[in-house]
Amino acid sequence: MTRRLPPRVAAALTDTALVAPATLAMLVLIFLPVLIVAVLSFTDYQFGAETFRWIRFENYADLLTDRIGRRAVVNTLIYVGIVMPAATLLALLVALGLHGMARRTPGLAGVLRTSYFMPVAATIVAMATVWQMLLHPSIGLVNQSLVAVGLSAQPWLSDRGLVLYTLTVIGIWETVGYNMVLFLAGLAAIPAHLYDAAEVDGARDGWARFWTVTWPLLGPTTLFVLVITATRAFRVFETVATLTRGGPAFASDTLVYAMYREGFVYFKAGYSSAITMVFFACVLLLTLVQFRVLNRWVHYR
Amino acid sequence: MRRLWWKIVDTSGAAISLTVMIELKDVTRRFGTAVALDRISLTIEEGSFTSLLGPSGCGKSTTLRIIAGLDQPSEGDVVFAGRSVTGMTAAERNIAMVFQSYALYPHMTVRQNITLPLAMREMSRWERMVLLDRLLPSARRKSAALADKVHAVAAMLHIEALLDRKPNALSGGQKQRAAVARALVRDPVAFLLDEPLSNLDAALRVQMRSELTDLHRRTGRTFIYVTHDQSEAMSMSDRIAVIMQGRIVQVGRPPEIYEQPATREVAAFIGDHPINFLEVRAAAGPLPPPFDAFALDGAEAGRRIVVGLRPEGLRPAADGALIGRIERLEYLGSQAVATVALGGGYSVRAVLPTESGVAAVGEAVRLGFDAGRVHLFDAGSGERLAAGLVPLASGAVRPARRTTR
Missing domain, CATH: 3.40.50.300 (P-loop containing nucleotide triphosphate hydrolases)
Incomplete structure (x- = not known):
């Protein structure tokens, strides 16, 4: 006859068995690589080399003092700084419009919702090609339209002062649909009787009702959207790689593209690792902010 | 305050x-x-x-x-x-x-x-x-x-x-x-x-x-x-x-x-105890059982009417018009709700007092009510009828029917 384990021990064993596979995979596939990258970022290691030298913070110093490295950091910050608020605000406006429209003309609202979501579902590389054609300096639809209404054509992707902002517009376009869906879910979760109460309490117009009910109750959603948008924006890569390759003259270079170029084109694994660590720190910081604030804000739910 | x-x-x-x-x-x-x-x-x-x-x-x-x-x-x-x-x-x-x-x-x-x-x-x-x-x-x-x-x-x-x-x-x-x-x-x-x-x-x-x-x-x-x-x-x-x-x-x-509920539905909706409805056909003389001690005043013979009796309006009475046997009993402390089978397929719920002892299931009871507090509705439309129940002269009350069974 087998002796049964004490229930506590048995439960602990079961828990461990359930948690172990995922934990193991996470350790091997995420934590270990992060650790290796962190170590590499303090060396001058190059792919294929047999030796490497410890150079402490030299890679980080390079990234922040070198003209090209700093360009990538600043460009990324500008990109995030524009895409995060713009894509959030636009998505909120679109969601509010569609939410109201869904009651009166559900068919049209459905069509619009799908078209806004399209960029999210589509492959960004393929979409970037479409943008490339739209933005073509001479035969692109954008410039032709500008000329047609009497404005001058712009070198959208080849002007050093313009290219980053062109990319931010594309970045906003590809993010709005996703954010809109999040906002629509947030709006649907607001109980209708709160709007009734607000109206009874003296909120005379939609504006007052928005500030009394919609905005505060969307708070957690808005924060989530902001953080999600920021992390997505920090990762901007596909449009840079397909449309500009960071050019002209590094005017549209970004962190992740620089990481790719240094690591996989120039094989500077140490430098690339340092860029990765900076990127990682930025995203980690955002995630921490999200957790902190969400825990406090969501409490009333 | x-x-x-x-x-x-x-x-x-x-x-x-x-x-x-x-x-x-x-x-x-x-x-x-x-x-x-x-x-x-x-x-x-x-x-x-x-x-x-x-x-x-x-x-x-x-x-x-x-x-x-x-x-x-x-x-x-x-x-x-x-x-x-x-x-x-x-x-x-x-x-x-x-x-x-x-x-x-x-x-x-x-x-x-x-x-x-x-x-x-x-x-x-x-x-x-x-x-x-x-x-x-x-x-x-x-x-x-x-x-x-x-x-x-x-x-x-x-x-x-x-x-x-x-x-x-x-x-x-x-x-x-x-x-x-x-x-x-x-x-x-x-x-x-x-x-x-x-x-x-x-x-x-x-x-x-x-x-x-x-x-x-x-x-x-x-x-x-x-x-x-x-x-x-x-x-x-x-x-x-x-x-x-x-x-x-x-x-x-x-x-x-x-x-004075205006319709049968209102009568059913109002009141702590659900009201009893008994459907009978109006007759020229005494009504059919179990209302054979009453005549109908104000409704033409042959019309189908619904008699509404509130359970709290029924009380045990030695000369009560409704005679039946207790089928089910819910004891509630100050009162008990009895379901009384009257024979002829009719049954009513009645609220019985408990202070003088509780009746038992299977016991025969006679229930009386105040003819003025009976509600009459048209069986078809459910509208309240202006009619009323009139007790027949006591001599005309037939000897109590015994529920044999």
């Missing part, structure tokens, strides 16, 4: 003149092709406690929402104090409402919830703005004045200790009080209450009932109360409008509704 309340009313100036008569004139509300309300007309006296009573889905909440201005009638007119308010928003009509789900703003403390309706009306957008409200002198002055009112109303509802909590941290009864406080804090034309007690447990419900009637008495304002619970409507209201299938079937004081 009572003095404090009057102080609130009096400081608000035209409080008394604000109470007005509310009228619904031929209000119809359609949702698509479905008719939710069918030409409803109702006058609500100022200062009255009027209940809109009916089973769920009958249109009573729609009626309340139309009075509130949260919904608009498809046809007809809503009139406050002789002036049409149809098309006006809830804010413009100046009504206060307590919602079934309380509808407290989850992100605000109880204090902020109660202050909001005052702030919305008395402060500008800038003065309500976060941060700015601390800087503007006018905002500081006004919010101090509002704080006094909020405190007074919180004291009246015994929720001063809860003012800094969020609704999430309140029990159902506390949320209820906060919602009532939010409605009471300003001076509306009328207080509309949409099933405010239905989410409370039974004991709390009874307590809140008397607190609400107390509030009504102290404030003297118009209360319009929607409920599906007839005992709530009966115990609290001055007047009840019974709504069924989108129509008002009867309006009256609670005793009128109880004693």
Whole structure:
């Protein structure tokens, strides 16, 4: 006859068995690589080399003092700084419009919702090609339209002062649909009787009702959207790689593209690792902010 | 406490003149092709406690929402104090409402919830703005004045200790009080209450009932109360409008509704114990059993009628007209509800007193009733008949039939 384990021990064993596979995979596939990258970022290691030298913070110093490295950091910050608020605000406006429209003309609202979501579902590389054609300096639809209404054509992707902002517009376009869906879910979760109460309490117009009910109750959603948008924006890569390759003259270079170029084109694994660590720190910081604030804000739910 | 309340009313100036008569004139509300309300007309006296009573889905909440201005009638007119308010928003009509789900703003403390309706009306957008409200002198002055009112109303509802909590941290009864406080804090034309007690447990419900009637008495304002619970409507209201299938079937004081129900459905809906209905065919002479001790006055022979007998109107009597055998018995302490088989396929429920001992199942009983308190309805239309039961001369009463079996 087998002796049964004490229930506590048995439960602990079961828990461990359930948690172990995922934990193991996470350790091997995420934590270990992060650790290796962190170590590499303090060396001058190059792919294929047999030796490497410890150079402490030299890679980080390079990234922040070198003209090209700093360009990538600043460009990324500008990109995030524009895409995060713009894509959030636009998505909120679109969601509010569609939410109201869904009651009166559900068919049209459905069509619009799908078209806004399209960029999210589509492959960004393929979409970037479409943008490339739209933005073509001479035969692109954008410039032709500008000329047609009497404005001058712009070198959208080849002007050093313009290219980053062109990319931010594309970045906003590809993010709005996703954010809109999040906002629509947030709006649907607001109980209708709160709007009734607000109206009874003296909120005379939609504006007052928005500030009394919609905005505060969307708070957690808005924060989530902001953080999600920021992390997505920090990762901007596909449009840079397909449309500009960071050019002209590094005017549209970004962190992740620089990481790719240094690591996989120039094989500077140490430098690339340092860029990765900076990127990682930025995203980690955002995630921490999200957790902190969400825990406090969501409490009333 | 009572003095404090009057102080609130009096400081608000035209409080008394604000109470007005509310009228619904031929209000119809359609949702698509479905008719939710069918030409409803109702006058609500100022200062009255009027209940809109009916089973769920009958249109009573729609009626309340139309009075509130949260919904608009498809046809007809809503009139406050002789002036049409149809098309006006809830804010413009100046009504206060307590919602079934309380509808407290989850992100605000109880204090902020109660202050909001005052702030919305008395402060500008800038003065309500976060941060700015601390800087503007006018905002500081006004919010101090509002704080006094909020405190007074919180004291009246015994929720001063809860003012800094969020609704999430309140029990159902506390949320209820906060919602009532939010409605009471300003001076509306009328207080509309949409099933405010239905989410409370039974004991709390009874307590809140008397607190609400107390509030009504102290404030003297118009209360319009929607409920599906007839005992709530009966115990609290001055007047009840019974709504069924989108129509008002009867309006009256609670005793009128109880004693003179307009239709069979109203009779079935009102009363703590479900009323007994016995269908018989009217005859020229004595009625068929079990009403063979009575004749019908005021209805032609051959007509099918429904006799409504309230269980609490039946009592054991040595010369009772209904003779039967107890089939089932529910003992309730002060009384017992017996199901009595009368023979001929009829059976009635009767409320029996318990002080002189409880009858046993299987025992034979004779039940008497007051012929004047019998309700007669047309079996087809369900309308109340002007007819009455007349006891035949005692000599004509046949010897008691024995239920052999």
